Amino acid sequence: MHNSEVPVLKTSRLSKRFGKRLALAEVDLEIRPGRVYGFLGPNGAGKTTAISLILGLLSPTGGHVELFGLDTRNHLSECLRRTGAVLEGVSFYPHLSGRDNLRVCAAISGGGCESRIGEVLELVGLTARARDKERGYSLGMRQRLAVAAALLHDPELLVLDEPTNGLDPAGMRDFRELVRRLAGAGKTVFISSHLLNEVEQMCDDVGIIKEGHVIAEGPVAEMVHQADVMEMTVTNADAALEVLSQIDWVGLVTRDGSDRLSVEAPRARAAELSRALAENQVYLSELRPRETTLEDFFLEVTSPEDKR
Ligand SMILES: Nc1ncnc2c1ncn2[C@@H]1O[C@H](COP(=O)(O)OP(=O)(O)O)[C@@H](O)[C@H]1O
Ligand SMILES: [Mg+2]
Numbered sequence: 039m040h041n042s043e044v045p046v047l048k049t050s051r052l053s054k055r056f057g058k059r060l061a062l063a064e065v066d067l068e069i070r071p072g073r074v075y076g077f078l079g080p081n082g083a084g085k086t087t088a089i090s091l092i093l094g095l096l097s098p099t100g101g102h103v104e105l106f107g108l109d110t111r112n113h114l115s116e117c118l119r120r121t122g123a124v125l126e127g128v129s130f131y132p133h134l135s136g137r138d139n140l141r142v143c144a145a146i147s148g149g150g151c152e153s154r155i156g157e158v159l160e161l162v163g164l165t166a167r168a169r170d171k172e173r174g175y176s177l178g179m180r181q182r183l184a185v186a187a188a189l190l191h192d193p194e195l196l197v198l199d200e201p202t203n204g205l206d207p208a209g210m211r212d213f214r215e216l217v218r219r220l221a222g223a224g225k226t227v228f229i230s231s232h233l234l235n236e237v238e239q240m241c242d243d244v245g246i247i248k249e250g251h252v253i254a255e256g257p258v259a260e261m262v263h264q265a266d267v268m269e270m271t272v273t274n275a276d277a278a279l280e281v282l283s284q285i286d287w288v289g290l291v292t293r294d295g296s297d298r299l300s301v302e303a304p305r306a307r308a309a310e311l312s313r314a315l316a317e318n319q320v321y322l323s324e325l326r327p328r329e330t331t332l333e334d335f336f337l338e339v340t341s342p343e344d345k346r
Contacts, residue, residue, distance in 0.1 A: 049065055052100070052103060067255070071194075072225075074220075075245065076236075079247035083249060085199065085230040086200075121193050122196045136164050137168040137169060140155045154189075161219060162189075163216065176209065182213070185201070189220075238333070242258060243255070281320060
């Protein structure tokens with residue numbers, strides 16, 4: 039990130055208490071322009087609460103939100119003009135077509151965006167069905183229509199609260215493609231989900247929330263490759279162990295089979311590793327980084343202390 043780059047969305051020690059229950063505890067999030075950010079956590083973790091605070095639908099009991107570098111406490115209307123949102127339980131007029139529903143949305147938001155209806159229908163992949171009545175739409179099409187409505191005023195930031203809930207696999211795939219298209223069109227997307235797999239496939243960055251606390255945050259690619267471990271198959275494991283023990287940047291080496299080893303070492307030094315072995319007449323028939331899925335990581339960080 040360029041240091042001069044202003045985050046599109048930033049929360050600072052954002053907190054919300056409902057009576058005795060602390061729903062959100064000093065949450066710091068930072069979402070960079072053009073990124074798809076997954077806000078991942080189990081039900082009841084505080085995702086909807088955070089989104090409601092971000093959109094000014096609730097007021098925090100502590101901390102604050104900045105959108106586009108502007109404090110929402112003083113600039114909420116400008117912030118919301120530049121933001122589109124799809125929250126749970128959106129509803130349209132079932133007897134109107136998709137296009138006519140968007141006309142209604144455009145009129146409610148003060149007109150001016152009628153001219154964008156064709157473009158947003160295209161973007162969400164509903165052009166061919168735009169004249170059909172909404173009551174004949176699948177849940178996935180309804181969700182995409184909701185995104186179209188949120189895009190009418192051409193926002194820079196899109197906030198989506200669990201948009202893939204209840205979708206079948208095809209609906210999820212379509213939605214995933216839509217999100218990637220939005221990112222390609224330069225939008226920043228903040229998307230909450232309790233589905234690890236979805237976030238892994240759809241997002242650039244992820245923040246994991248548990249019981250109101252953000253317990254991990256970072257690029258999905260880094261979360262997926264948490265452990266710098268390479269698995270290798272070698273021609274002579276005994277000789278390989280000898281060679282590896284003499285390289286100071288190699289950590290723990292474990293033998294997984296007669297010719298298989300797991301080696302803790304920086305992934306960027308894979309070529310050096312292979313050359314060091316070859317110089318000692320040990321050859322690799324296979325070398326690959328061990329993939330830890332985001333799900334493994336999620337389970338690891340969310341498991342109770344005593345089970346770790
Ligand atoms: N209006 C409210 N009044 C009291 N408690 C609430 C309210 N809204 C949410 N909560 C509580 O705050 C916690 C977080 O809820 P929520 O933000 O809806 O979680 P998520 O969207 O991650 O499922 C839950 O324990 C929930 O019961
Ligand atoms: Mg929720």
